[in-house]
Amino acid sequence: MTDTQILIESRPPSVANLLVERVEATPDAEAYRRPVPPASGQGPDDWASVTWREAGDRIFAIAAGLIDLGILPQERVALASATRLEWIFADLGIMCSGAATTPVYPSTNADETAFMLSDAECRILIAEDAAQLAKARLRRSELPGLEHVVVVEAADAVAAEGDPEGWVLSLAELEKRGAALLERDPGAVRARIDALRREDLATLIYTSGTTGRPKGVRLRHDAWSYMGRAIEATQLMRSDDLQYLWLPLAHVFGKVLTAGGITVGHVTAVDGRVDKIVENLQVVRPTLMASVPRIFEKVYNGVAAKAREAGGAKYKIFRWAAEVAREYAKASQDSYRRTGNRTVPFALAAKHRVADALVYTKIRDAFGGRLRASVSGASALAPDIGYFFSGAGIHILEGYGLTETSAANFVNPGEAYRTGTVGRPLPGTEVRIADDGEILLRSPGVMEGYHGQPEKTAEVLESDGWFHTGDIGELSPDGYLRITDRKKDLIKTSGGKYVAPAEIEGRFKAVCPYVSNVLVHGADRNFCSALIALDGPSILDWAKEHGMAGRSYAEVVAAKETEELIEGYVRQLNEGLQRWQTIKKFRLLPRDLDIEHGELTPSLKLKRPVVEREYKDLIEEMYEGAREA
Template sequence: MSDTQTLIENRPPTVAALFLDRVAATPNAEAYRFPVPAAGPEGGPDDWKSLSWGQAAERVFAIAAGLISLGLRPEERVALASNTRVEWILSDLGVMCAGGAVTTIYPSTNAEESSFILADSESRVLIAEDAKQLAKARERRAGLPNLAHVVVLDAADAVGAEGDPEGWVLSLADLEARGNEHLAKHPEAVRERIAAITADQLATLIYTSGTTGRPKGVRLPHDNWSYMAKATVATGMIHSDDVQYLWLPLAHVFGKVLTSGQIEVGHVTAVDGRIDKIIENLPVVQPTYMAAVPRIFEKVYNGVAAKARAGGGAKYKIFQWSVGVAREYAKVTQDNFRRTGQATAPFGLATKHKIADALVYSKLREAFGGKLRAAVSGASALAPEIGYFFSGAGIHILEGYGLTESSAASFVNPGEAYRTGTVGKPLPGTEVRIADDGEVLLRGPGIMQGYHGQPDKTAEVLESDGWLHTGDIGELSPDGYLRITDRKKDLIKTSGGKYVAPAEIEGQFKAICPYVSTIVVHGADRNFCSALIALDEPAILGWAAENGLEGKTYAEVLAAAETDRLIETYVQTLNEGLQRWQTIKKFRILPRDLDVEHGDLTPSLKLKRPVVEREFKHLIDEMYAGSREA
């Protein structure tokens, strides 16, 4: 048996047990860093504080004991509705150490859907970030007979209201105080709960943010997370001396899996979910690795391009040249590494790369904190040409792949041997096969138990022998690298019988056009493909100021004929590289950007195609007016 097999097969049954092992091994080592906003009306830079593993354990045990004192029984659900912050992680661990199961809720979820999740999961306790999250539960309390308590993270917001049952609202500090009192009387209460947890006991219930209908609760037992902790470390992706910057929503399975790997390896994690603080935080945190979704890398790329363009024609030409060099360098070095094991480049290309590094790439790396060894990208596909640019600039983006139903991480690119445009190789212990229709099937210790209370829905995707139907179309290379080509349900079949993968075309356009935020390719049962294009506000306003549209609002720039002509040039460039049936014959610029608030994107920033196509149906109909099938 290999060392990797031993590591995974001898895993503890629970993350709670893994946490105890970590605390025992390195009690004084730094575990978490978190920001404390500057006091006073003037504000100022945040003050960052730390928790050691031992200090974190004290708070986790207090939370766990507090929940036990409230009557929480094994596998009963505790919902968590909060942005990413250190208290989210401590609460999550506290629930698991109490033997309970965490139901995750995005803080952006509206009151109706939050109420549905709380009711469907039969959550006994809600841990709410602030007054806003408390108000959602209070508004729907009549329909939540199982919800016995709401614990509010921000103590100032833990205020009861007329009509609240006695003791219904308490602060996290109150809960921890109760827990410490309980531990004083029953010092082994939490350890006894942990010892009693079995590998198949429910640990997490994550509701998928589907594009239609009610979300489904994905049941993930303790063994899923214990496996993920061991398997992600076995890939060599993370090290004990790493500093992780964690900003992803922890309500999403991608963010959740990162906390499990950290416990196994024991590195430092800096936690701050405020997206508007990312640029400010990176030089302070100086992470060695971080995870993000493609939209973040796309925005960084567009922002760098816009900044170069604002510097004048010469500076922008240097930037464009450096982009070409980076992409060529990445492709050559990755190909040479695949063939020889050495990431080498010819002398002429290496020389150009060195010059471009001094002019452009080094500044980009400094913006990421200067110490970034690798960035992990997941949740949706990253446009390969954007990936090649970052790779050539020395920011190595390791694409990965997984579903909520597979505990997030089923594939990841292996360190130096990563290949842009693929999602890498399966995690140790995970099996993969490609069905006759091209669908990717997965089997292994990371696969869910099923959908909560929905056996029929479970049977639709999970076979009796453990194979999970992912709904994604993919291709495996002879040496095991997976490339996802599209969602099975998103494949377009034109009225001419040709199949089109919209995500592939959309990715190519994002690499060509520095102004695009999102593009939605349409064409199912039509005789040509069209596109709805949303433009990035800062990037297009920067262009507008230099092209006779200065002073115009974002909405006015989007509606301008000059903007339409600009985007037309990029669509023509895109079409030159496509097959005839793939080309975009018509497009429309959307009157606003797509976002989570309008329901166009999921909280993990995935595109909701049906929602967008429904909302902007009038623009789609306009493009096909007069065509044969219209």
């Protein structure tokens, strides 16, 4: 048995055990950093450090507080909050109490929040603030089993008329109750941890489905301890890393990062405010950051748009540097695949040095200047954008996983990463490709099933543990996986040709610096069309330079000049596509797609049925008079 196999097989039953091991091994080492507003109220936030011992004390106090409130093993505690350090402490406190966490995105409306809390039979809700408390209060009559709401922001933990006595309390009060219990019974939390079994429920997390009610995914304690040890074995995270964590922790991608951080023992700076990312990168200067493709797309589009606005020589330099970056990345990665060394032709290396001085250093500085690697997941990154950043020295390690498989199943391995693939399977994960191209997975991270839905579970989970992902992919001879599309999202035109919309959408994002979201349509039609939403700041900046200053987003999008601009990029896209893949017609949407209108999931995935239903008239307009084959 190899060292890696031993590491995986010797894992403890739960991430709670890994936490105890970490606190005992490095109690005084820095564990987390959190933003603190400056005393002057001006300038960037300061950052305060928390040691593993301090983190462990707070987590145990929360766990003991939950025990004092009467929570029993495997009962559910909901957690509705944006990403912040208290989210991590609360989640770990819930698991250390033996209970199971039901994460809720803070953007979830009251109706869906009530559904999840009711379906999961949550006894306690840990809510970030008054807004999250209000959702529970609004639907309290539908939640008779909800006994307490614990509010993170102490000032918002205010009881209202009609609230049962003790129904609302602050997180500080919960921790105080926990500290008192630990004084009376110092071993109360350790007893709960010691009693945890691998098969016990740790997380009941609801998928942000594209249609209908979300399904509750049951993940065992063993899933998270496996993920922690598997990440450690890949050396994706290192003990000397400083990770910047802003991703939604209500998503499994965010949760798996916390498991890896505890196992490896590196420092994590936590702040979920998306509007602070640019500022925080300059202050935190991380060596590691996980993200979703949309962030890299926005950075790339922003840089490209600024260069275009500058015009003349600057725009020519950027376009030249972008092509050099892609050429360099492809040559470097190909060389590493063949020889194990990153070598490129002398002439290309010389061009790269010049482009680095003119362009790439500024891009790296925007990420803090120390970024060793960035993990990208949740959806596909357009290869051209990936190659651009790779050549610029921002190494994006794409990964792949699903809520039903605890987020991480594949990841690109450090120096050996290959843009356009999601890497190789984590140790302990098995993969096979079905006859129809569907990816099947089996690992300790695979879910127990869908909560209360055995029929739905049977549709995707075989009795021997193989999970049907619904994704189509290809495996290279040495185990690298390339995702080609969602099985259910493949388009078959009326001419009988199959089209992968995600591939075309990704290519367009790499071509057009003004696009925010794009949906390719064409099922049972005789040609493909597209609905295109533009990035507000980028297109408005372009509009100012073209005589449309002061116009609204909708007015700019409706302008003939804007349509002609985007039409040029569509033609550029079509040059690299097969005839049946080309976009014959497109429409610009009057606003960008967003979570609030239900068009994107909280992890920014496109909800195709919702968008196609909402803009049905625009789609039909594109096909009016078209002869169907």
